Amino acid sequence: MRIQDVAYARSSDKGDHVDIGLFAYVEPSYQLLLEELTVDRLQKFFAPMGIGKVDRYPVPGLLAIKFVIHNALDGGGARSLRADNQGKTWSGALLRYAQVRLDER
Amino acid sequence: MDTLRVGAGVGFYGDTFLPALEMMQQSAVDFVCFEDLAELTLAILQKDRARNPKQGGYTKDLIPMLEAGLGTALHNRVRIITNAGGLNPDAAAQAVTELAKRLGLSLKIATVTGDAILERLGEFLPFPHMETGQPLPQDISRRALFANVYLGARPIVRALEEGADLVITGRVADPSLFLAPVVYHFGWDWDNWDRIALGTVVGHLLECSSQVTGGNHGGHWDAIEGLDQIGFPIAEVNSDDQVVITKLPGSGGRVDVDTVREQLLYEIHDPSAYLTPDVVVNVTGARLELVGRDRVKVSGIRGTQRPAQYKALLGYEDGYMGQGMMGYSWPDALKKAQAVEAIMRRQISRFNLPVDEIRAEYLGYNSLHGPLANEEYADQLNEVYLRFAVRTPDRRTAEQISRLMVPLALGGPPTASGLIGVDRVRSLMGLWPTLIDRNVVDDQVSVKVEEVGT
Numbered sequence: 001m002r003i004q005d006v007a008y009a010r011s012s013d014k015g016d017h018v019d020i021g022l023f024a025y026v027e028p029s030y031q032l033l034l035e036e037l038t039v040d041r042l043q044k045f046f047a048p049m050g051i052g053k054v055d056r057y058p059v060p061g062l063l064a065i066k067f068v069i070h071n072a073l074d075g076g077g078a079r080s081l082r083a084d085n086q087g088k089t090w091s092g093a094l095l096r097y098a099q100v101r102l103d104e105r
Numbered sequence: 106m107d108t109l110r111v112g113a114g115v116g117f118y119g120d121t122f123l124p125a126l127e128m129m130q131q132s133a134v135d136f137v138c139f140e141d142l143a144e145l146t147l148a149i150l151q152k153d154r155a156r157n158p159k160q161g162g163y164t165k166d167l168i169p170m171l172e173a174g175l176g177t178a179l180h181n182r183v184r185i186i187t188n189a190g191g192l193n194p195d196a197a198a199q200a201v202t203e204l205a206k207r208l209g210l211s212l213k214i215a216t217v218t219g220d221a222i223l224e225r226l227g228e229f230l231p232f233p234h235m236e237t238g239q240p241l242p243q244d245i246s247r248r249a250l251f252a253n254v255y256l257g258a259r260p261i262v263r264a265l266e267e268g269a270d271l272v273i274t275g276r277v278a279d280p281s282l283f284l285a286p287v288v289y290h291f292g293w294d295w296d297n298w299d300r301i302a303l304g305t306v307v308g309h310l311l312e313c314s315s316q317v318t319g320g321n322h323g324g325h326w327d328a329i330e331g332l333d334q335i336g337f338p339i340a341e342v343n344s345d346d347q348v349v350i351t352k353l354p355g356s357g358g359r360v361d362v363d364t365v366r367e368q369l370l371y372e373i374h375d376p377s378a379y380l381t382p383d384v385v386v387n388v389t390g391a392r393l394e395l396v397g398r399d400r401v402k403v404s405g406i407r408g409t410q411r412p413a414q415y416k417a418l419l420g421y422e423d424g425y426m427g428q429g430m431m432g433y434s435w436p437d438a439l440k441k442a443q444a445v446e447a448i449m450r451r452q453i454s455r456f457n458l459p460v461d462e463i464r465a466e467y468l469g470y471n472s473l474h475g476p477l478a479n480e481e482y483a484d485q486l487n488e489v490y491l492r493f494a495v496r497t498p499d500r501r502t503a504e505q506i507s508r509l510m511v512p513l514a515l516g517g518p519p520t521a522s523g524l525i526g527v528d529r530v531r532s533l534m535g536l537w538p539t540l541i542d543r544n545v546v547d548d549q550v551s552v553k554v555e556e557v558g559t
């Protein structure tokens with residue numbers, strides 16, 4: 001299963017946090033994503049980026065999961081030295097991780 | 106059935122205003138709202154105001170936009186609301202007044218001020234950090250560049266009640282700009298939380314312009330047509346509290362459940378408690394239905410009582426960034442670029458340059474995903490650019506460090522090529538959010554309405 005066929009994501013900054021919305025196209029893939037993308041796993045996956053805690057908010061009615069990655073941008077977009085200073089590509093990183101989880105099933 | 110139509114003007118400072126002009130020309134909307142202020146924008150405007158305290162500090166797209174559209178808007182009775190006033194709404198209003206005189210237009214301009222609190226920061230100390238509770242340290246308050254409260258929709262509604270054709274504000278929460286005309290038009294009560302939440306969601310869906318009409322769409326983006334003339338969103342709100350998000354017929358892009366749900370959850374943190382100055386919004390029960398081509402009906406939005414306090418954001422100077430780039434080709438493209446990083450690091454320590462942070466990124470390999478990048482093809486890359494960035498306490502060191510890179514075009518690994526160069530040094534800004542009492546702010550909020558050209 002290719003993740004880009006079953007879900008998509010958008011991410012951006014809010015202060016020093018990265019805010020990611022993940023959206024499934026159909027119910028069964030939504031359930032898979034809910035099972036695979038736990039707070040603990042994402043905490044470990046994003047750890048090399050230097051982050052604080054991870055919050056997860058499922059919104060089943062929209063087949064969506066919101067993730068908020070705290071203290072993820074070196075103090076915020078205006079302070080960060082990164083090319084992606086606003087976390088716009090974290091959605092892609094999350095999708096690839098989701099792909100890895102699905103491949104392992 | 107009474108239907109109000111609100112259009113999105115711009116989604117950030119720098120966005121195109123052509124879609125808004127089209128809405129005004131076609132009388133397709135009753136109001137158009139221009140949302141110009143991202144968190145980073147105030148930093149840009151602060152630099153502008155520092156250079157020109159009297160006339161700087163508002164977004165420079167305001168005058169060209171009004172020059173192109175104000176006459177049409179007035180003629181077609183489209184009223185304009187914008188936070189383009191930024192850090193200097195009075196100067197923006199003055200510039201618009203001069204423009205209106207020059208164009209021979211008569212209108213009522215309202216200016217909303219009172220959001221800027223830097224000059225009275227003392228009243229708000231200890232200004233505890235919103236998340237950590239830590240009081241604002243003195244060495245940060247000394248370096249403060251701006252401090253602004255996120256105001257709500259109420260002062261804008263007051264301006265509309267006084268007949269303003271154009272409302273210019275400073276920092277107002279983005280969705281509040283759009284909520285205001287809805288509350289004004291239908292006379293909604295401020296404590297009808299479900300309604301205020303619905304109007305706020307209208308604002309949230311429109312505030313990023315084309316992000317809800319197929320722009321920056323994470324889904325099947327390559328199936329979205331007409332991005333060369335993407336339409337900006339229009340919300341239709343009727344007297345039965347029905348909301349439809351749509352765009353001008355014939356414009357590019359798309360409005361469907363996928364583009365709308367993506368924006369609905371964008372940057373709102375907790376979907377069951379999206380905090381705004383006007384209401385706390387719960388979108389977890391939202392229902393989105395495609396009810397026609399490029400038409401999505403939004404319902405199921407709930408609201409609860411607004412937060413007791415306002416959010417305020419202080420920006421402070423936090424060092425400088427110097428950066429340079431060099432490109433290398435196969436063979437060993439990544440290895441060569443990595444060698445340059447190592448050389449730069451050694452030189453920085455040899456010359457004892459005061460550097461607080463170094464960031465090396467490899468464009469085409471890991472500049473966006475950093476340590477999360479896939480290493481699979483690292484050895485086979487056709488080309489790689491090294492971007493080497495440093496954080497320094499002063500501007501001079503930042504400049505020096507960028508210059509270290511240039512000689513490596515001849516004195517480093519082979520095939521240095523492409524966009525070799527050093528970038529202008531940029532000043533960096535830290536953010537300090539806090540919560541402050543409403544009444545202390547509200548006492549100072551002012552709505553000034555002036556008639557021009559009569």
